[in-house]
Amino acid sequence: MADAPQAKPLGPIPPGFGTEAGALTIGGWHVNALIDRAGRTPLFVYSAEALRERVAYLRDTMPAPLRVRYAMKANPFPPLLRLMAGLVDGIDVASGGELRLALGAGMAPARISFAGPGKDDDELALAVSNGVTINVESEGELARALACGRTLGRQPRLAIRVNPSFDLRGSGMKMGGGPKPFGIDAERVPAAIRTVVSEGAEFRGLHIYTGSQSLDGTALAAMQAGVLRLAAALGDAADTDVPELTIGGGFGIPYFHGDRPLDLRPLGTALENELAKVPPRLRGTVFSIELGRYLVGEAGVYLARIVDRKTSHGQIFLVTDGGLHHQLAASGNFGTVVRRNYPVAIASRFDTPASEVVSVVGRLCTPLDRLADSAWLPRAEVGDIVAVFCAGAYGATASPSAFLGHGPAAELLV
Numbered sequence: 003m004a005d006a007p008q009a010k011p012l013g014p015i016p017p018g019f020g021t022e023a024g025a026l027t028i029g030g031w032h033v034n035a036l037i038d039r040a041g042r043t044p045l046f047v048y049s050a051e052a053l054r055e056r057v058a059y060l061r062d063t064m065p066a067p068l069r070v071r072y073a074m075k076a077n078p079f080p081p082l083l084r085l086m087a088g089l090v091d092g093i094d095v096a097s098g099g100e101l102r103l104a105l106g107a108g109m110a111p112a113r114i115s116f117a118g119p120g121k122d123d124d125e126l127a128l129a130v131s132n133g134v135t136i137n138v139e140s141e142g143e144l145a146r147a148l149a150c151g152r153t154l155g156r157q158p159r160l161a162i163r164v165n166p167s168f169d170l171r172g173s174g175m176k177m178g179g180g181p182k183p184f185g186i187d188a189e190r191v192p193a194a195i196r197t198v199v200s201e202g203a204e205f206r207g208l209h210i211y212t213g214s215q216s217l218d219g220t221a222l223a224a225m226q227a228g229v230l231r232l233a234a235a236l237g238d239a240a241d242t243d244v245p246e247l248t249i250g251g252g253f254g255i256p257y258f259h260g261d262r263p264l265d266l267r268p269l270g271t272a273l274e275n276e277l278a279k280v281p282p283r284l285r286g287t288v289f290s291i292e293l294g295r296y297l298v299g300e301a302g303v304y305l306a307r308i309v310d311r312k313t314s315h316g317q318i319f320l321v322t323d324g325g326l327h328h329q330l331a332a333s334g335n336f337g338t339v340v341r342r343n344y345p346v347a348i349a350s351r352f353d354t355p356a357s358e359v360v361s362v363v364g365r366l367c368t369p370l371d372r373l374a375d376s377a378w379l380p381r382a383e384v385g386d387i388v389a390v391f392c393a394g395a396y397g398a399t400a401s402p403s404a405f406l407g408h409g410p411a412a413e414l415l416v
């Protein structure tokens with residue numbers, strides 16, 4: 003018999019889940035009840051309670067005037083989006099399709115902003131005719147948005163997305179910036195603002211977004227302070243007040259072993275201090291933060307059923323009816339350099355102690371389709387349910403669900 007493989011650590015299971023009759027509960031529901039409700043696996047389940055608690059924690063820790071915006075590309079599932087629309091102050095969309103979903107979820111057009119490079123004329127017209135704020139990504143897009151307003155006889159509401167000269171990095175701000183497809187380079191922003199104003203559009207302010215998935219509160223605070231300084235300088239250079247300022251986002255969640263959740267209290271205090279001393283240029287500004295995964299990521303669980311248990315060269319494989327076509331990120335193929343294990347559990351034996359090292363794989367014919375690599379888990383059989391946590395963001399819609407033709411996963415908000 004070959005040696006049993008060394009176990010590789012799993013990511014931390016987020017708090018808030020329970021156990022009933024030995025199995026995982028999500029939002030108080032037993033996994034079997036959830037699967038019965040959905041009628042099938044694989045299945046994404048999102049907990050409304052977890053979503054509400056997360057927004058409440060953010061409101062509790064961040065300065066009161068800070069508006070919270072949901073970047074819906076993290077999870078556009080319509081029932082979840084409707085819930086989020088009632089919890090947050092605004093929704094950031096990144097396509098015409100998302101814009102229609104946000105309007106359909108009941109978000110007031112004046113509270114929707116539209117970012118993203120390459121907006122086409124139809125998307126610009128949809129935004130202008132609905133009075134949605136466009137975060138302009140280039141001078142070319144600015145010219146087309148202004149032309150669109152003239153054609154429609156509507157005053158476009160335009161904010162400028164700035165490509166700052168700094169980046170958000172886990173270890174602090176990386177100065178130097180560089181070429182990006184996003185936003186207008188900071189030094190050309192004052193001219194763009196002047197164009198917005200002189201062409202009779204409504205100048206809505208600045209959008210400065212520097213990065214995602216940071217668990218480093220010090221780096222985030224430094225980024226926010228840098229954004230405030232830059233916005234004030236740009237307003238001064240254009241001799242224009244800044245009605246609204248998106249001070250970034252980037253709050254991360256712990257996906258991997260050793261990751262620590264962000265403590266928002268010191269970050270909230272630091273931001274409060276910064277806001278208390280903003281220069282005159284920003285005294286009337288409405289500040290907002292734009293978050294995706296931080297709001298929804300830990301509220302979601304991906305459930306898949308084990309359809310085969312096999313051994314190869316001494317290693318045990320649990321083959322599930324799910325895979326990377328639904329949960330690409332957990333397979334390590336969405337924005338990660340080194341593959342590490344997400345938090346994974348045997349949901350149907352949630353309180354059973356681990357007793358063997360197994361790899362949990364999907365059903366796609368590619369070695370990339372691995373949901374957990376050499377994980378220390380309770381013994382599981384065909385029919386058992388695997389849970390992949392941190393599946394609420396960049397899951398169902400960020401995975402190649404058409405690949406191999408198994409079809410999309412079910413989704414449920416409970």
Ligand SMILES: *Cc1c(COP(=O)(O)O)cnc(C)c1O
Nearest residue numbers: 073076211214215292293294295
């Ligand atoms: C993707 C994106 C977000 C959300 O990123 P998260 O890492 O999910 O918080 C926010 N703003 C913009 C402009 C984005 O492109």
